[in-house]
Amino acid sequence: MNRRRGISALLVLAGILWAGTVGAMYRAVRRFETTPGHAATAHDSWPQASRLDRPAGAWTLVTLIHPHCSCSRATIEELQAIMEKAPPSVRSFVLVYRPSDFPAGWEKTEVVAAAHRLPRSQVLLDVDAREARLFGGFTSGQTFLYDGNGHLRFSGGVTALRGHAGLNRGAGAIVRIAKSGAGRAIHPVFGCAIISQQEGASR
Amino acid sequence: MSSTISNDVSPATSDRARELTNVRLDARRARVDRMFAVLLIVQYIAGIIGALTVSPYAWEGKVHAVHMHVWIAVIGGAGIIILPILLALFRPGTTLTRHVIAASQMLSSALLIHLTGGRIETHFHVFGSLAFLAFYLDWQVLLTATVVVAADHFLRGIFWPESVYGVANPEWWRFLEHAGWVAFEDVFLIWSCVMGRREIESSALREAQIEELSEQEQLKTAALQMALAEMQTATA
Secondary structure, eight states: OHHHHHHHHHHHHHHHHHHHHHHHHHHHHHHHHHOOOOOOOOOSBOOTTOOSOOOTTSOEEEEEEOTTOTTHHHHHHHHHHHHHHSOTTOEEEEEEEEOTTSOTTTTOOHHHHHHHTSTTEEEEEEETTHHHHHHTOOBTTOEEEEOTTSBEEEEEOSSSBTTBOSOOHHHHHHHHHHHHOOOOEEOOOOSOBSSOHHHHHHO | OTTTSOSOOOHHHHHHHHHHHHHHHHHHHHHHHHHHHHHHHHHHHHHHHHHHHHOOEEEETTEEEEOHHHHIIIIIHHHHHHHHHHHHHHSTTOHHHHHHHHHHHHHHHHHHHHHTTTOGGGGHHHHHHHHHHGGGOOHHHHHHHHHHHHHHHHHHHHHOTHHHHSSSSOOTTHHHHHHHHHHHHHHHHHHHHHHHHHHHHHHHHHHHHHHHHHHHHHHHHHHHHHHHHHHHHHHO
């Protein structure tokens, strides 16, 4: 009889734990996925000090990537879709972050390998986020679209949430603007920080 | 066989057939409960391995910490499976156990979908799970699973729409489109549950009738043996 009562109590406790966990999990996941990273403080024009060789007259995408951020996979998947849908004149740079005191090769991840396969794109190493700072970005996945005159037309992320590939307004806006040549847009960016919050706040 | 078994079923045979049906269904459902207990543990381990492989760390510049997905896989995953496993161990074959298992299996699907970044391929886990749940031969279990999937989509569609539809303001009825595909599978699985249950019922009825015939035959044999014994006594 005591054993039976003990089992019933255990099951009730497990039931409470079960319901509690489900509720808490949904809340935690929602908070994690929907909290955007630090938005860029992008300039209206292509930064003059940048070492990137912007193709004259061509629309250009610049994307910042932290090679070890799992959310970067979704960004690269979306970039692939963008480059397939955008006009063939659009070119893209993917800037891969690596701290200078980290060994060479640290940045060689599956995500970066996937970035190398993007059409009409160049993958470049961005030691200590020098270029990211010039463009005004803080977060992995941050993407900028510049028109043929070097004017900023889009700033933001190309995923709907952290690490979620698929339909989203950011990628849609880039394709629309690049196709029509009209409009400007911003979108939240979801990903790991390339430049830490303290450093970003002090800028 | 059909020629020897009458279509008229006595109340006793009918009761016995019901008893045999219940015994078989209970045994089958207890087995399926145990199968799901093992499956839930396997999925839990797979979820942790997946999280450790796909997203072990969250980064801030050069600093890294354990990724939120790993914690969710370990703690959230354990929370989801603890009740159904305990029920499968201590209350196998009961209605409550299989409904809790159905809900937990669907929650495990939602967790795996989340851990894989909402990959469309992981959504097939929902459809595979429904097929496994049909092993219970209880169509109401499929309804519980469907309600959990629909509720998950409906609530996330309201509070967190980008996670399901990729856009912030989808039409209110979009969850019905997703749940509709689940309902499509349900139709065939519910039909298979009803047919499977009927087969067990009809086999139980045949067994009950055979038992009844056998009993009658035994009574006849006993009566004949008694009559024979009486005759032998009288002759002697």
